[in-house]
Amino acid sequence: MIELKDVSKTFTLHNQGSAVIEVISNASLKVSPGECVALTGASGAGKSTLMRMIYGNYLTQAGEIRIGDVDLVQAEPRDVIALRREVLGYVSQFLRVVPRVPTLDVVAEPLRAIGIGAEESEDRARSLLAQLNIPERLWSLSPTTFSGGEQQRVNIARGFAHSYPAMLLDEPTASLDPTNREVVLSLIEAAKERGAAIIGIFHDEAARARVCDREIDVSRFTPRAAA
Numbered sequence: 621m622i623e624l625k626d627v628s629k630t631f632t633l634h635n636q637g638s639a640v641i642e643v644i645s646n647a648s649l650k651v652s653p654g655e656c657v658a659l660t661g662a663s664g665a666g667k668s669t670l671m672r673m674i675y676g677n678y679l680t681q682a683g684e685i686r687i688g689d690v691d692l693v694q695a696e697p698r699d700v701i702a703l704r705r706e707v708l709g710y711v712s713q714f715l716r717v718v719p720r721v722p723t724l725d726v727v728a729e730p731l732r733a734i735g736i737g738a739e740e741s742e743d744r745a746r747s748l749l750a751q752l753n754i755p756e757r758l759w760s761l762s763p764t765t766f767s768g769g770e771q772q773r774v775n776i777a778r779g780f781a782h783s784y785p786a787m788l789l790d791e792p793t794a795s796l797d798p799t800n801r802e803v804v805l806s807l808i809e810a811a812k813e814r815g816a817a818i819i820g821i822f823h824d825e826a827a828r829a830r831v832c833d834r835e836i837d838v839s840r841f842t843p844r845a846a847a
């Protein structure tokens with residue numbers, strides 16, 4: 621479902637004499653449906669960079685990043701947008717809050733975007749918000765003023781609203797209390813059971829051990845380490 625072949629990435633630091641730093645070199649990996657793979661490696665090894673490349677936020681200079689039958693490296697922007705809407709989900713640690721949109725709509729929006737009716741989308745959103753212990757009195761309010769933890773849980777609810785065949789999870793359990801951490805781990809397990817291919821960064825070792833089938837240390841794709 622997710623396959624990287626000989627992927628490389630350099631950053632050019634335009635404000636520092638156009639210095640070029642190679643961050644990822646010849647990365648290859650494959651994640652099958654129903655499998656969760658953890659990216660590991662020391663701070664600065666390139667975990668977030670690789671994740672952003674797989675989501676298409678960072679340009680990839682060489683190689684192939686296949687999500688289903690789309691190669692993200694070659695895809696047109698409109699194909700990337702369609703892929704993100706239908707196939708590839710991304711749960712970051714932080715909610716990008718859209719001002720004035722009620723929480724319920726924030727969570728239901730990914731379902732509306734793929735043509736699911738208002739009622740069904742909102743039912744799913746309500747169920748996720750309840751599961752993640754967001755008090756019902758907050759559902760009609762914009763999450764702008766919510767606490768950090770509440771925003772993170774709204775973001776997780778939104779990220780899991782649609783059953784994406786492929787998912788990227790960036791520290792999904794970071795700074796959650798034990799009850800909500802457990803809810804998130806169950807959501808990940810349920811996503812695997814329905815066949816989602818998942819790549820995650822988990823500093824929470826126990827969470828990683830529980831939901832991940834394999835670990836890939838990105839240091840092995842780091843040119844500096846190899847040198």
Ligand SMILES: Nc1ncnc2c1ncn2[C@@H]1O[C@H](COP(=O)(O)OP(=O)(O)OP(=O)(O)O)[C@@H](O)[C@H]1O
Pocket residue numbers: 631643661662663664665666667668669670
């Ligand atoms: N936009 C950027 N411009 C220049 N260099 C960058 C950029 N993003 C990341 N880097 C560099 O790439 C390397 C890998 O960073 P990255 O954030 O991917 O590491 P990480 O493994 O996710 O680390 P952490 O566990 O600390 O989050 C670092 O040396 C970093 O300085």
